[in-house]
Every structure is written in C-alpha cells, then in structure tokens.
Amino acid sequence: MLSIFKKTGSYKLPVLLVGLVLAGLIVAGCTLKYYGVPGCMQEPVRKQVATLAPAATSTVSAEKGKKLYETRCSECHGQNGKGVPGDAPPLRGLVGSHVNLTNGTTVTADDAYILQSIKKPDAKVVKGYSVMPDLGVSDADAKVLIEYIKSLK
Numbered sequence: 001m002l003s004i005f006k007k008t009g010s011y012k013l014p015v016l017l018v019g020l021v022l023a024g025l026i027v028a029g030c031t032l033k034y035y036g037v038p039g040c041m042q043e044p045v046r047k048q049v050a051t052l053a054p055a056a057t058s059t060v061s062a063e064k065g066k067k068l069y070e071t072r073c074s075e076c077h078g079q080n081g082k083g084v085p086g087d088a089p090p091l092r093g094l095v096g097s098h099v100n101l102t103n104g105t106t107v108t109a110d111d112a113y114i115l116q117s118i119k120k121p122d123a124k125v126v127k128g129y130s131v132m133p134d135l136g137v138s139d140a141d142a143k144v145l146i147e148y149i150k151s152l153k
C-alpha cells in the first residue's frame with residue numbers, strides 16, 4: 001500500500017501545478033471582469049438582478065396603488081388621475097408641479113405634500129375645490145398610492 005502512494009506521488013506535483021494555474025486564471029478572469037471564465041457566470045446575473053430590483057419593486061407597488069386608486073379615489077379624481085372639473089383636481093402630472101392653495105400660498109407637490117394631501121386633506125386645500133374628505137388611508141396604502149400617482153404621465 002505504502003509503495004503505491006509513493007509511486008503516484010511522483011506525478012502529483014505537475015497535476016497540482018496545472019490546478020494552481022487554472023485556479024489562478026479563473027481568479028484573474030473574474031478580476032478582469034471576463035465573464036466567459038467558468039465560475040464567474042453568476043456575476044453579471046447578480047448585477048442585473050441588483051439593478052432591476054428597485055424598478056421591479058416600484059412597478060409592483062404602482063400596480064397595487066392602481067387597484068387602490070380605482071376603488072377609493074377614481075370616483076372623484078377620475079380615471080387614471082385625469083381629474084374631474086369642479087369636483088377634484090387631476091393627479092396626473094401632479095408630482096413636481098406648483099399647486100395654488102386656498103390660503104393664497106403655493107406649494108411644490110413633492111412626496112411629503114402628496115402624503116399629507118392623502119392623510120390630512122384639510123391641512124392644505126387646493127384652490128378652487130372644496131376640501132377632500134379624510135378617507136382614513138393607512139400609511140402603507142398611502143405609500144403605494146404615491147407610487148401610482150408618480151407613475152401617471
């Protein structure tokens with residue numbers, strides 16, 4: 001038994017060297033971002049997932065927001081947030097716009113303003129309309145509704 005180990009031991013060194021060179025190539029390949037090298041295959045996929053994830057999440061929220069919008073908001077704000085003249089202002093194109101309020105001031109419609117408009121409608125009332133009723137929208141629902149409102153172009 002011992003003698004067999006000794007015999008195989010003689011060509012163990014070259015095999016080990018080839019292995020080391022291959023391992024070195026793979027590591028170098030990964031470092032150089034050469035994705036064709038086996039073992040680095042997951043890298044570009046992982047990157048793709050990382051860049052896609054936030055977009056995918058907000059699409060899902062906007063979809064959920066759309067459903068909520070249609071059941072709770074569209075009767076006043078119209079289909080796809082197009083607004084109902086004299087009834088409720090359009091929400092499409094609201095993000096980043098300047099809104100005239102009944103108290104004579106103007107506000108830029110950012111996330112905080114839209115959130116407040118949903119949660120506490122009487123805090124800032126849009127000029128030309130009667131006050132929106134407080135619908136008791138939860139924070140989680142308000143969040144996806146904002147995603148939906150932002151997706152309206």
Ligand code: HEC
Nearest residue numbers: 072073076087088089099117121124125126129130131132
């Ligand atoms: C009963 C009718 C009614 C319903 C239902 C309603 N709104 Fe309103 N909404 C209004 C009116 C009227 C205004 C304008 C007066 C004000 O600011 O309170 C308004 C204003 C807003 C504004 C501010 C718009 C701007 O131009 O600055 C946002 C944002 C908004 N609503 C979101 C929603 C969302 C989201 C829902 C559903 C959860 C909803 N509203 C449901 C009537 C309604």
